[in-house]
Amino acid sequence: MKIDALIVGAGIAGSVLARKLAEEQGQQILVVDKRNHVGGYCYDYRDENGILIHKYGPHIFRTDSKEVWKFLSRFTDWQDYQHKVLANVNGHFYPMPINLDTVNQYLGTQYTAEDVEEYFEEHKISLIEINNVKDVIESQIGPEFYHAFFEHYTEKQWGLPCEELPPEIVARIPIRKNRDDRYFTHCYQALPKDGYTNMIQNILDHPNIHILLNTDFKDIKGAIESKHTYYSGPIDEYYNYCYGKLPYRNVTFKFETYPVEQYQPVSVVNYPNNYDYTRITEFKHFYPSRSSCTVIAKEIPSGGGYCNESAYPIPTSVNKELYRKYASIPNKKVTFIGRLGEYKYYSMDQIVEYILRNDISGRRKEKTDG
Ligand code: UDP
Numbered sequence: 001m002k003i004d005a006l007i008v009g010a011g012i013a014g015s016v017l018a019r020k021l022a023e024e025q026g027q028q029i030l031v032v033d034k035r036n037h038v039g040g041y042c043y044d045y046r047d048e049n050g051i052l053i054h055k056y057g058p059h060i061f062r063t064d065s066k067e068v069w070k071f072l073s074r075f076t077d078w079q080d081y082q083h084k085v086l087a088n089v090n091g092h093f094y095p096m097p098i099n100l101d102t103v104n105q106y107l108g109t110q111y112t113a114e115d116v117e118e119y120f121e122e123h124k125i126s127l128i129e130i131n132n133v134k135d136v137i138e139s140q141i142g143p144e145f146y147h148a149f150f151e152h153y154t155e156k157q158w159g160l161p162c163e164e165l166p167p168e169i170v171a172r173i174p175i176r177k178n179r180d181d182r183y184f185t186h187c188y189q190a191l192p193k194d195g196y197t198n199m200i201q202n203i204l205d206h207p208n209i210h211i212l213l214n215t216d217f218k219d220i221k222g223a224i225e226s227k228h229t230y231y232s233g234p235i236d237e238y239y240n241y242c243y244g245k246l247p248y249r250n251v252t253f254k255f256e257t258y259p260v261e262q263y264q265p266v267s268v269v270n271y272p273n274n275y276d277y278t279r280i281t282e283f284k285h286f287y288p289s290r291s292s293c294t295v296i297a298k299e300i301p302s303g304g305g306y307c308n309e310s311a312y313p314i315p316t317s318v319n320k321e322l323y324r325k326y327a328s329i330p331n332k333k334v335t336f337i338g339r340l341g342e343y344k345y346y347s348m349d350q351i352v353e354y355i356l357r358n359d360i361s362g363r364r365k366e367k368t369d370g
Contacts, residue, residue, distance in 0.1 A: 001274075002028060002225075003028055003029070003030045003225065003226040003227075003269030004021070004027035004028045004029065004226065004227050004228070005018075005021050005027050005028075005029050005030070005227065005228050005229070005230060006029075006030050006032065006224055006226035006228070006229045006230070007029060007030070007031045007032070007228065007229075007232070008032055008033075008217045008230065008231045008232060008233055009031075009032075009033055009231070009233055009338065009340075009341075010031050010032075010033040010035075010038035010039065010040060010200070010201075010211060010213070010245050011033075011039065011040020011041060011042060011232055011338060012034070012039075012040060012042050012196075012200065012206065012338075012348055012351050012352065013040075013232045013337045013339075013351045013355060014031055014033075014040070014091065014230065014232045014337070014338070014343070015031070015038065015200045015203045015204050015355070016071075016203060016351070016352050016355045016356070017230055017337060017355050017360070018031050018203075018204060018209050019203045019206060019209070019221065020355060020356065022206045022207075022208035022209050023206065023208075023246045025198065026208065027208060028208050028210075029208055029209045029210065030210050030211075030212065030224065030226065031209060031210070031211045031212070032211075032212045032213075032215040032217060032220060032254070033211075033212070033213050033214075033215065033340040034088060034214065034215060034216040034217070035213065035214075036213050036214050037197065037213065038197065038200050038201060038204060038211065038213070039196055039197040039200045040056075040138040040232070040338075041057075041059075041311075041339075042054075042056070042059050042196035042197070042200065042348065043055045043056060043196065043197055044059075044195040044197050045195075045197065046195075047295060049257075049289075049291040049293055049295070049367045050289060050290075050291055051283050051289055051291055051294070051295050052195050052283060052286065052287050053283050053295060053297075054196075054281070054283065054286075054297075055253070056251075056253070056361070057251060057253060057281065057297070057299060058267065058268055058281045058286075059196060059348065060081070060083045060183070060184065060189070060191070061188075061189065061190055061191060061192070061348055061349065062083075062186035062188065062347075062349060063186055063187070063188050063352075063353070064186050064187050064188070064347035065349060065353050066187075067356060068349050068352045068353050068356065069187075069188045069354070071356055072192075072199065072352065075199050075200075075203045076192040076193060076194065076198065076199035077106040077192075077193040078190035078191065078192065078193055079190060079191045079192070079286075079287055080190055081189065081190055081191045081286060082189060083182065083184055083189065083267065083268070084119030084181055084182065084183060084266045084267070084268075084338065085097075085183045085266060085267075085268045085269070085270060085279075086265065086266050086268075086269050086270070087102075087149055087153075087262075087269070087270040087271075087272055088269055088270065088271050088272075088274075089106070089148050089149065089222050089272060089273060090148075090209035090273075091307075092105070093166075093265065093269065094149075095181040096149065096173075096183070096270055097148060097173050097174050097175065097176060097183065098141065098145060098175050098176065099176040099177070099178060099179055099180060099181060100112075100113055100116055100176070100177055100178055100179050101179055101181065102149075103116050103119065106145070106148065107110070107119075112270045113177045113178055117177050117178045120140065120142065120175075120177075122142075123141065123142030123143070123144065124138065124139055124140055124141060125138040125139055125142060125143065126139070127139045130167055131167070132162060132163050132165055132166065132167060133148065133150070133154050133162040133163075133165045133166070133167060133170050134151070134162040134163050135167065135168055136167040136170055137150045137162075137170060138161075138352065140175050141175055145328040147159055148272070148273070150162070150275045151272075152270070152272050152351055153248070153270060153271075153272035153273075153278055154169065154170065156272075156276075156278050156301060157249065157278050157301050157312075157350070158249055158301075158312075158314060159249055159301065159302075159303045159314075160314070160316070163288055164316060165314075165316065166315055166316060166317070168315060168345070169315070169345065171348075172215055182274075183268075188305075188348075190208075191286055191287065203358065210352040217231070217233065218267055228333060228334075229333060229334045229335070230334075230335050230336075230337050231334055231335070231336050231337070231341055232336075232337045232338035232340060232341045233340055233341065234246065234340040234341070234343075235309075235323065235326045235327065235336050235340070235341055235342075235343060236322075236326055237292050238334070238336070239326055239329060243322060243325050243326060244322065246313070246319060246322055246323060246326070246343060247303075247314050247319055248262050248311040248312060248313060248314065248340075249301055249303065249311070249312040249314055250264065250301065250302050250303075250312075251278075251299050251300065251301050251302075251311075251312070252298075252299075252300045252301075252302060253297040253298070253299060254277070254298040254300060255295060255296070255297050256295070256296050256297075256298070257291070257293055257294070257295050257303060258293060258294050258295075258296070259293045260293065260294060261292065261294065262284070262294060263280075263282045263294050263296050264280060264282050266282075266285060267281060267283070267285035267286055268280070268281050268282075270296055275298075276300050277299050277300045278299050278300075278301060279298075279299050280296050280297070280299075281296060281297045281299070282294055282295070282296045283295050283296075283297070311339075311340065312339075312345065313339060313340070313343040313344060313345060315343075315344070315345055317324075319343070320343070323343040327342075335360050337351075337355070337360070338351055340349070
């Protein structure tokens, strides 16, 4: 078979790119993945109780891009879903992101939005420069809320002090003075009706796209002839760690089943200050389910290199510099894509948007959002 493009990794990046190249350019595509399933970190499956489980942690689809929404809607119907998160601090549940109710419940006050504004004004730390996670949070809401809700969660998640982590890590978490308790407020927010795996299978379902699962790129490298390779695995692994390992934060999921209707009030509860896990996800909240039992996953972050659990690039300036060294290795035959290939803390919609908008050699298409 003559292959135009070899795509390594059948996650969201590899799949959307495969569809784009097959559909728009008529290319013959081979997608290989070392796992026994497509979907990458978005992979989900139904367990024996019919509950849809996100194997690599909670994936909540949201976007402000009409283009991204329209593209994915060709491959799935959607289940309406508004993500709500609580933080368990000192044994009490508080709305997360921090909003008016969080402040009132935590301080035992009855502040209005204006009072909260005033409270934050009084307590926030004035800084000339915002250099890290601590600065971003303390400059908005002061040390007390930073210590209770952000400091330990962030250090547990990333394995580094907040002072060493860049502001962008928490930039996605707003601070609200109103009572909005949604985690995300994007124009579009939903879950694929039959799950992410089904949506990605549909994206890959094209006569020009061929898929090889259980196939490690290293084992077929020399055997497949293709004009170009798109690689969505870790860039340092591709280059045999020649400049050293890029650090990733791994998250291991501990699944537990309970013979109860409901384990916790919302799908995700964060545990910033206690336990070795950062959060517990209860999957039943995502889709309606008649099961009399429930499944939860505790997320336990750990250090070390990239492994087959969920992996987060750690975007410190030192690590980004090391990534740039890898990315600047001249290589006309390979393009690196996605969270691991680009060493970027991407959300799903950002990956899709990047692939749809770019010809991957860097030229931007006209913005088509309405
Ligand atoms: N975060 C925190 N406390 C929380 C929730 C989030 O300190 O209760 C910080 C933490 O550093 C986390 C980041 O905000 O890694 C982004 O949170 P998000 O829920 O978006 O993480 P993801 O779902 O990508 O793991």
